[in-house]
């Protein structure tokens with residue numbers, strides 16, 4: 163496809179306001195792109211190389227203005243271009259207004275470039291790649307000369323879009339979604355299949371060419387490739403109850419507070435990619451080393467890089483950001499902030515693509531190949547056990563837990579309901595401890611479960627028990643606090659006089675005949691002791707009733723139970 167044809171079409175697309183018509187125009191462009199389909203599918207989005215390719219032009223505005231000025235002739239300087247830009251506000255318009263020779267059919271001045279009209283989209287791509295690869299001393303002059311050659315002899319519309327491409331400011335209203343729909347329309351394949359292929363490959367040129375040449379079978383066959391990032395699977399917020407109700411049992415993992423990293427290893431080289439599929443290998447050498455050290459076979463791992471103290475305790479998320487995307491001073495930064503990698507998924511192992519395999523299978527493969535890099539995970543159907551894991555994770559300084567469907571596939575780019583990050587408690591209740599039960603096993607010599615009560619007019623009425631969210635050390639100190647208040651003991655249970663107030667989180671308040679208050683807490687978790695409150699300040703049955711009523715009201719407003727998680 164001639165670049166001038168591309169430019170005219172780009173102008174048409176920019177002028178089109180309706181999304182559907184934009185898709186038609188882009189589809190038409192792709193159908194007519196011939197050998198330049200890959201480049202054309204990227205250029206419409208303002209991309210020169212595929213999303214996963216970290217090649218950059220490394221051309222700043224000053225260099226681009228200098229090249230434009232040079233192409234216009236001796237009477238125009240880079241500052242004239244800048245002044246013009248200040249007036250029009252858009253580099254495309256400035257470039258279009260220059261006299262670069264195209265409309266007068268002048269032959270060009272630069273070396274090796276062609277006259278307007280005879281230069282293809284592919285030629286422009288090759289030239290721009292040449293600009294990108296120029297490096298080292300003298301590279302500025304090489305870039306300047308090459309851009310000069312590109313701009314010289316351009317027709318006005320070509321100049322408009324060349325300048326925008328070079329500066330990464332295409333802005334004709336075409337994003338990934340438009341290109342997805344246009345590929346589907348142009349080559350008669352379902353948009354969902356195109357989307358999936360894009361998520362797996364991050365390469366719209368590859369997907370467009372495959373759709374044209376091999377149709378639906380072809381794009382369905384686009385597989386993972388080690389070294390080419392896949393879009394990250396995302397989580398929604400949700401509760402443990404929702405997880406268990408949906409799946410029966412849940413994989414429970416620590417939620418690490420760091421940055422998402424996808425690690426690729428081909429047996430020799432490691433690549434690390436960020437959540438936005440940018441390559442970040444250079445910034446995190448110890449992660450790359452850890453991955454290469456742990457793996458013996460080619461693999462793609464998904465995980466989180468976390469900043470840690472010398473003793474391995476996690477540091478706040480902001481700390482790892484100090485290392486992330488850093489190109490200079492990596493070693494010095496590494497001295498200040500050490501980073502650890504925790505792998506929680508395995509997308510490919512030793513020739514086997516695992517995207518469609520259930521999480522359980524991916525987890526087994528992960529443990530098999532990644533050893534210590536693999537996160538610890540539990541499979542549980544017990545809300546209490548899940549709460550205990552959450553308490554441990556929080557105690558260890560992590561962000562919380564993620565609950566995962568053991569049967570769920572890895573869905574790139576998708577915020578589905580197979581991964582739930584546990585929602586923090588919206589409300590907590592301050593409840594009085596009015597009883598306890600002795601623990602079991604290693605906790606046999608102290609209280610392990612606590613009976614909680616709400617305040618009524620004259621007394622305290624039970625609403626539930628809490629056993630989870632309490633570390634061993636905390637249990638010991640609670641035992642010491644409560645033992646002097648024991649009133650009586652029957653079997654393994656003791657009655658305790660109201661003295662200590664617990665702050666308790668929960669997922670739901672239910673009507674219940676089990677407790678004298680008439681209500682019960684689902685999934686209660688110990689948050690802490692309210693040292694500042696006496697039993698007389700504890701929450702009342704009235705507040706519990708109100709919370710129950712407002713939750714019931716919210717459910718009705720949501721059209722029923724399980725209204726779903728927040729999509730954020």
Ligand code: AMP
Pocket residue numbers: 396397415416417418419420421422466506537564581583730
């Ligand atoms: P959020 O950023 O709050 O949407 O939470 C999702 C993010 O948590 C993911 O993108 C990961 O970067 C991070 N994360 C930490 N630990 C895990 C884990 N075990 N499984 C999945 N994601 C995790």
